[in-house]
Amino acid sequence: MSLQLSTRALTRLCVLPAATTALALSLVSPASAHVGATVSDASAGAYTIATFSVPHGCDGSPTTRIEIQVPESVLAVTATRNPFYEVETTIEQLEEPVTDGHGNEVTERTASVVYTADTPLPDGQRDTFELSFQVPDAAGETLAWPTIQTCQKGETAWTQVPAEGQDADELESPAPSFEILPASGGDGHGDETAAEPAESEAEAEAVPAEPTDATGATEAEASAPTDDGSSALGWAGLVAGLLGLAAGGLALARTRTTS
Numbered sequence: 001m002s003l004q005l006s007t008r009a010l011t012r013l014c015v016l017p018a019a020t021t022a023l024a025l026s027l028v029s030p031a032s033a034h035v036g037a038t039v040s041d042a043s044a045g046a047y048t049i050a051t052f053s054v055p056h057g058c059d060g061s062p063t064t065r066i067e068i069q070v071p072e073s074v075l076a077v078t079a080t081r082n083p084f085y086e087v088e089t090t091i092e093q094l095e096e097p098v099t100d101g102h103g104n105e106v107t108e109r110t111a112s113v114v115y116t117a118d119t120p121l122p123d124g125q126r127d128t129f130e131l132s133f134q135v136p137d138a139a140g141e142t143l144a145w146p147t148i149q150t151c152q153k154g155e156t157a158w159t160q161v162p163a164e165g166q167d168a169d170e171l172e173s174p175a176p177s178f179e180i181l182p183a184s185g186g187d188g189h190g191d192e193t194a195a196e197p198a199e200s201e202a203e204a205e206a207v208p209a210e211p212t213d214a215t216g217a218t219e220a221e222a223s224a225p226t227d228d229g230s231s232a233l234g235w236a237g238l239v240a241g242l243l244g245l246a247a248g249g250l251a252l253a254r255t256r257t258t259s
Helices: 002-033 191-206 217-222 227-258
Strands: 036-039 047-054 063-071 086-100 105-121 127-134 143-144 147-151 155-158 177-179
Touching: 036 177, 047 063, 086 217, 105 127
Parallel strands: none
Antiparallel strands: 036 047, 047 127, 063 105, 063 147, 086 105, 143 177, 147 155
């Protein structure tokens, strides 16, 4: 009994510090979380929606303004409405015109999108902001979106970009970013359906036509017995069998008479 009590007491002593540590980590994690971005599709050339998440305020102060700076390789973005904010888009002129994905000449681009809160976002609550755009055709590159978080007291500039070979987790205030993936290789609409007839035609062309005789029938058809021939052979065999049976009966009768 004393051994069981000692084991239970030791278990409780071990569990208590672990639970206390886990609770402390859960309280610290939200305060150390960064403003981040996730995208619905990171493929080069894809049309995607980036969701920017603001998990907390500035050292406990409510958030009043979020400014998202658009990378230079992105020409235009469309901001999703947020009922608690006023949205303003900043446009800048390009030094030289460029051609967009639709072949149109573009002379200006979206430089930034600013969300100004009607009611400050409390420090203990989070909010998200969405932008839709076309991913640049630059697979392998990291697309950074420097973001300025302004609060009632203070400001946090999430603008740090890691140097080559540096881990973004080492930065104190990293800019939201994501890596551009290789293009998916098509819009994915009707590719399989369109391919089926072509494959069927190719298979049909790949099968050689069978040679035919003078009547136009194939060799297989000419060599195969017809149903009429099979029936005639069957009747002939039946007649031969009956004749043989009759001959055997006649021979048996003669043998008995002679006896």
